[in-house]
Amino acid sequence: SVVPPAWTITWRFVVAGAAMVLLAAVRRESLRLPASGHRLAAFVGLTQFLANYHFVYHSEAYLTSGLVAVLYALLMVPNAILSALVLGTRVTGRFLAGSAVAVAGIALLLLHEIRLAPAAEQVWLGIVLSLAGLLCASCANVAQATPRAAACGTIPFITWAMLWGVLFETVWALATA
Secondary structure (H helix, E strand, C coil): CCCCHHHHHHHHHHHHHHHHHHHHHHCCCCCCCCHHHHHHHHHHHHHHHHHHHHHHHHHCCCCCHHHHHHHHHHHHHHHHHHHHHHHCCCCCHHHHHHHHHHHHHHHHHHHHHHHHCCCHHHHHHHHHHHHHHHHHHHHHHHHHCCHHHHHHCHHHHHHHHHHHHHHHHHHHHHHHC
């Protein structure tokens, strides 16, 4: 039988979350976070470990995993733009020019896929789902780069983000699968 994506994702992060707790124990790192750290970790859990993974899994019903991976190669573009907006980092003209070339190349690849597809609307749906996942992953990446996340420590923050993701994912899986 086929395991629904919601449960596949849940169990993946149950195992990974347990491994992170074990890593923290081995390194003797406290997993304590302030309330603001938990709120940010919950946001990362929601965007990275729930939404991003669901968008990827569902996009692959309409696009090959290779095309989804090619779209995810654009992750640095929204990362840079969101980082500039949220963290005040600088985006160079060279980066924007290179990104424009990458976006154009991937757009041509996707246009070719749309033209060959018997049901172009399904390819478009796959593209939209992939881009939604890409934006969720980028939001999580930028959130992890904030001073508040850094103050929590990498291991505790990622552990809690993953555990929050497991909680959200379990609720989602129970409700939908």
